[in-house]
Amino acid sequence: MSARLDQLIATRIRQDVQSMHAYAIQDSRGMVKLDAMENPHRLAPELQRALGERLGAVALNRYPGGRIDDLKKALARHAGLPDGFGLMLGNGSDELISLLAMACDVPGATVLAPMPGFVMYAMSAQLQGLKFVGVDLTPDLELDERAMLDAMALHQPAIVYLAYPNNPTATLWNDAVIEKIVEAAPGLVVMDEAYQPFAARSYMDRITRHEHVLVMRTMSKFGLAGVRIGYMMGPARLVDEVDKLRPPYNISSLNCETALFALEHEDVFAAQAAEIRSERERLQAALRDMGLKAWRSEANMVLVRVPDADRSFEGMKARKVLVKNVSRMHPLLANCLRLTVGTADENAQMLAALRSTL
Incomplete structure (x- = not known):
């Protein structure tokens, strides 16, 4: 059986897939979990009870139906989507990234993104058979304007990803540089706003300027990491083309209802985001007091360089x-750790633990 299975894998599974590593998730049992940029706050008991009652009434014997449209409308209102623009849902942002690679898989297509960046941009391109081009950031982890423009001119990418803010650096790119890149892009530009609840700016107020720009967000950082809902917005005709590739019923009824419940209580989640932003400032100040290099963050994480990661x-x-030890992700991240911003108590434990290792 083992020899047959070896042969099956060797002859029927793609060679590039065999050489890949699965996305690694660290075992967090019994730990203060600050490795995955999750919202550390849970719902208050009364809201948990209300949500439980609501989910208990969901017709699980039926496929998701009209409530999906209700969620799309609620997200459009939440994001301030302009008239004439469309919105599609994904099972997290990861599915949307995969669908974009499928939609743009024309002969010779290339995907381009700054590096270091979110690993799924390159992985989705590879799995779809597209070429991926990574453009290094500057030594201080800012966008390299000249390098980005030159790479786009050379490779003519079908998709350019700009994470706004970026993961794992937590930086919010310079708007003037972004506009030059957007204007020069020969294909789609996807502004990935996964960390928008914690950022000072959003691209949504500029989305009407360009017909080739899509804005992608997720409810994971909103406070629903376990619900797995991403959404993408842009000109309706463009969104409709990508939406043709979406699997039917890709959002479960339970996830949909949970998201609708959360949007009805968005003031609660906004207060949580404000507390996280406040804790982020204290965390960055404490890291500077330790004499460490901590990059200015516009997300719910802080990138810090330590003597020995x-x-x-x-x-x-x-x-x-x-x-998260990101020191091997890219040479620019040498000896860097990515710290998720937690509660005040969690952050205190994290700082004490880090201080003891220096």
């Missing part, structure tokens, strides 16, 4: 604090 990561883990 492996030592600090393992030392913090031994003290039951889990963060």
Whole structure:
């Protein structure tokens, strides 16, 4: 059986897939979990009860129906979507990124994005058979305007991804540089606003300027990481073309109802985001007081450079604090850790654990 299975994998599974590694999720049981940019706050007990009653009334014997349209309308209102623009849903942003790669898979198509950046841009391109071009940021992790413009002129990408703010750097790109890139792009530009609840600016107020720009968001950072709902907005005709590739019923009835419930209580989640932003400022100040380089964050994470990332990561883990060691993701991230902003108590534990490793 083993020899047959070996042969089956060797001859029927794509070679590039065999050489890949699955997306790794760290075991967080018993840990202060600050490795995945999740909202650390849970719903108040009375809201949990109200949500439970509502989910208990969902007709699970039926496929998702009209409530999906209700969710799309609610998200459009929440985002301030202009007239003439469309919105589509994805099972998280990851599915939307995959659908975009499928939609733009024409002969010779290329996907381009700054690096270091979100790993799914390159992975989705590879899995769809598209070429991926990564353009390094500057040494201080800003967009390299000249390098981006030159790479676009050379490769003529079908899709340019601009994470706004970026992951894992948490930086919010310079708007003047972004506009030059958007205007020069020969294909689609996707503004990935996964961390919009924590950022000072959004591209939504400029979305009507360009017919080739899509804005992508997720409810994961809104506070519903376990619900897996992403959404993408742009000119209706353009969104409709990508939406043709969406699997039927890709959003479950339970997830849909949970998202609608959350949007009805968006003031609660806005207050949570405000608290996270406040904690982020205290966290950055504490890291600077330690003499560490911490990049200015516009997300719910902070990128920090330590003397020895492996030592600090393992030392913090031994003290039951889990963060993300990104030091091997890209040469520009040498000795860097990505710290998710947690509650005041979680952040205090994280800082104490980090301080003990320095």
